[in-house]
Amino acid sequence: MKRFGAAVTGWQAPRFPDAEEMAGQWCRLERLQERHADALYRAYAEDDAVWDYLPYGPFPSEAGYIRWVAEMAASRDPRFYAVIEAETGLAAGVMSYLRITPEVGAIELGHINLAPRLSRSTAATEAMILMISWAFRAGYRRFEWKCDALNIPSRRAAERLGLSYEGMFRQATIVKGRNRDTAWFAATDGDWPSLEVAYADWLKPSNFDSEGRQKERLSDLTRLVRVASDPVLARL
Helix, strand or coil: CCCCCCCCCCCCCCCCCCCCEEECCCEEEEECCHHHHHHHHHHHCCCHHHHCCCCCCCCCCHHHHHHHHHHHHCCCCCEEEEEEECCCCCEEEEEEEEEEECCCCEEEEEEEEECCCCCCCHHHHHHHHHHHHHHHHHCCCEEEEEEECCCHHHHHHHHHCCCEEEEEEEEEEEECCEEEEEEEEEEECCCHHHHHHHHHHHHCHHHECCCCCECCCHHHHHCCCCCCCCHHHHHC
């Protein structure tokens, strides 16, 4: 057994996330601003279940949500982005970078909250790909995803994106008065070249039919990249 890990040579700490906008085909990400709050509040009003696994919300009034957005817009870590649908030009979700530690090259994606109409959409997947892509292209070594162990859609999303299952932290925290076990997923810069190709292939216009349905699944393109799969998903 090795006594020490491999030496990290020739690597420089990446910059703190500084993108104000990231553009894709089906969506773009904009730094969260108070002007996004009205569209987001209305989009989330379709179903309060969007708040189930978040430590905040639902908000009883739009004024309360606007105050929360204003606070998060000023936050450095987490650094929030609004997901803007290309088709409508409206904000329909948020996500953020958090636990940003450039000194060791680690960054996490979290606070993902998508309006029901954006859930399981190509735009939502592209938004996550944009976040992952920026981080690795900026020079981060490790990209993390953590979620409530009971949040099966989140676990599926992480695996579909090619992030490897890394285990369970039991009784990791308390959210809204309830215990939360946390499932961990991650990709490393060693995974990135293969993931980048998989993402590019999946996002090609030729991979979608006239109604926007995918021909080849992203999970099929990323399956070989993962070094470990989620055992819970395998049983479902």
